[in-house]
Amino acid sequence: MNYEETRGLVRGLNDRYPDIGLIVVREQRTDLEDWVDDLPLHAVLSPHAADGTTQELLDRLSNWLISNGRADAEDFEVEPEPEVDDVISGLINTEPISDSESVEDSERTSEESVEEAPEEIEWEFPPLEEGVPSEAIAVVAPKGGQGKTTIAVNLATGLAEVAPNSVVLIDADLQFGDITAVLNLRPERTIVDAVADAAQDELVLKTALVHHPDGFFVVASAVSPELGDQVQASSLAQLIERLREFFRYVVVDTTPGLSEHTLVAIEHVTDAVFVSNMSVASLRAMRTEFQLLTTLGLMPSNRHIVLNQVDKMSGLTVKDAEAVIGAPIDVAVPKSSAVLLASNRGIPLIHDDVRDPAARAVRSVVMRIAPEAFPKRTKIQRRRRSHGTE
Ligand SMILES: Nc1ncnc2c1ncn2[C@@H]1O[C@H](COP(=O)(O)OP(=O)(O)OP(=O)(O)O)[C@@H](O)[C@H]1O
Ligand SMILES: [Mg+2]
Known part of the structure; x- marks a missing residue:
C-alpha cells in the first residue's frame, strides 16, 4: 500500500x-x-x-x-x-x-526494528540530535591478537542499538584490517576512498561507507598493505573529526602498539578501550603504554580497561593482572569459543549468542559508553526466559 x-x-x-x-x-x-x-x-x-x-x-x-x-x-x-x-x-x-x-x-x-536494507537504498546520515555531543572511541592494545577487533565490532553493534545508523566503525588497522571479514561485508570502497580529497564532498564520503544490517556503517581497511600505507596519520585524524560531524558514535579499531596512526587516533577520541589478554608480557606492555601516554599528555579523558580471554588455566587471577598493570580492570571478558564461532559466521558476538558469558561481558563494555544499551536487552531476555521461549 x-x-x-x-x-x-x-x-x-x-x-x-x-x-x-x-x-x-x-x-x-x-x-x-x-x-x-x-x-x-x-x-x-x-x-x-x-x-x-x-x-x-x-x-x-x-x-x-x-x-x-x-x-x-x-x-x-x-x-x-x-x-x-x-x-x-x-x-x-x-x-x-x-x-x-x-x-x-x-x-x-x-x-x-531496522533490518537489513536492500542494496539499492540510499542512506541518509541521520541528523545529530542538537546538544548531544558526538563521542569517539578508540580500541587499542600494545600487542597483537588481544581482541581489539572483537571489542570494536561489538561496541559498534551495541551502540547502534542506542543510536541506529548513527554509528560508524573505522578499520584503522591499515595494513591487515579484518573487520569486513569478521562482519562478512564486501565493500566496494575503503578508507583510501574515505580520506581522498574527493571525500570532502559529503556525498562522496557517504559512498565510501559500507552499511551493516545491524544499523551501523563501516569504513573498511585498504585492500592491500601497500594501499593502506598510503593513508597518512593526519588524514586519519581528519577522517575521525569529519565523521564526528555526522555520527553520534565513531568507533576506531587500531593496529597493535603505538604507531603514529594509533597515537593520532587516541588524540582524537573521547574514550579509549585498552585490551589485554592474561599474558604477563601483554599486561606489562599495557602498563608501559599507560606511562607513555600519560607522559605525552595523550591519555583520553575516559579510559576503559578490558581484560580479555580470561581463563582460570592462565595461572593468573584478575587481581594479579591488576597488580601487573597497576590499574583496576573495568571489564573481564572470559575466554569463549562463541567468539571465534561468531566471527567465522560473520555475525557480531552480542547478536550471535546473546547469552554467552563473553557476549554479556562485551555488552557491559558497550554500557560503559552508553548505559542505556543494557536494560532493554535484559528485559527482553528475562521475559523470554520466563516464558521458556528460548
Ligand atoms: N574472549 C575471547 N575468547 C576466545 N577467543 C577470543 C576472545 N577474544 C578474541 N578471541 C579470538 O582471538 C583472536 C584475536 O582477536 P581479535 O582479532 O579481536 O584481536 P585483535 O587485537 O584485533 O588482533 P590483531 O592485533 O591481529 O588485529 C580471534 O581469533 C578472536 O576470535
Ligand atoms: Mg584486529
Whole structure:
C-alpha cells in the first residue's frame, strides 16, 4: 500500500479500535521518519526481518504495554514460538493508547526494528540530535591478537542499538584490517576512498561507507598493505573529526602498539578501550603504554580497561593482572569459543549468542559508553526466559 492508503487504514483502525497495536511492514526508505511522525503507528518492521527480530519487536511492545500499566504480564503468556495471531490478540486486550504516546513509541520501536536494507537504498546520515555531543572511541592494545577487533565490532553493534545508523566503525588497522571479514561485508570502497580529497564532498564520503544490517556503517581497511600505507596519520585524524560531524558514535579499531596512526587516533577520541589478554608480557606492555601516554599528555579523558580471554588455566587471577598493570580492570571478558564461532559466521558476538558469558561481558563494555544499551536487552531476555521461549 502507498502512503495515502496506509494512512487511511491506520487512521480508520485507530479510530475504531483505539487499543489495537499497529505495526507497518515496510522497507526502510529515506522518508521513513515522515511515516513514523505522521501516522499513529507503534512500529515499522522491515519485510526482511528475521523471525527473531519480529518476535523481539512484539516482546518490546508487550513490555511497553506492561510497564505502562496498559496490560498484565498474563495477557502475553503465549505458548513458545507463538503464532502471530496469538500475539496480536494479546495486544488487543489493552487500554486505549493516546496519539502522543503512540507516536513516541512508534519512533522508538521503529528505530530498533531496522533490518537489513536492500542494496539499492540510499542512506541518509541521520541528523545529530542538537546538544548531544558526538563521542569517539578508540580500541587499542600494545600487542597483537588481544581482541581489539572483537571489542570494536561489538561496541559498534551495541551502540547502534542506542543510536541506529548513527554509528560508524573505522578499520584503522591499515595494513591487515579484518573487520569486513569478521562482519562478512564486501565493500566496494575503503578508507583510501574515505580520506581522498574527493571525500570532502559529503556525498562522496557517504559512498565510501559500507552499511551493516545491524544499523551501523563501516569504513573498511585498504585492500592491500601497500594501499593502506598510503593513508597518512593526519588524514586519519581528519577522517575521525569529519565523521564526528555526522555520527553520534565513531568507533576506531587500531593496529597493535603505538604507531603514529594509533597515537593520532587516541588524540582524537573521547574514550579509549585498552585490551589485554592474561599474558604477563601483554599486561606489562599495557602498563608501559599507560606511562607513555600519560607522559605525552595523550591519555583520553575516559579510559576503559578490558581484560580479555580470561581463563582460570592462565595461572593468573584478575587481581594479579591488576597488580601487573597497576590499574583496576573495568571489564573481564572470559575466554569463549562463541567468539571465534561468531566471527567465522560473520555475525557480531552480542547478536550471535546473546547469552554467552563473553557476549554479556562485551555488552557491559558497550554500557560503559552508553548505559542505556543494557536494560532493554535484559528485559527482553528475562521475559523470554520466563516464558521458556528460548
Ligand atoms: N574472549 C575471547 N575468547 C576466545 N577467543 C577470543 C576472545 N577474544 C578474541 N578471541 C579470538 O582471538 C583472536 C584475536 O582477536 P581479535 O582479532 O579481536 O584481536 P585483535 O587485537 O584485533 O588482533 P590483531 O592485533 O591481529 O588485529 C580471534 O581469533 C578472536 O576470535
Ligand atoms: Mg584486529
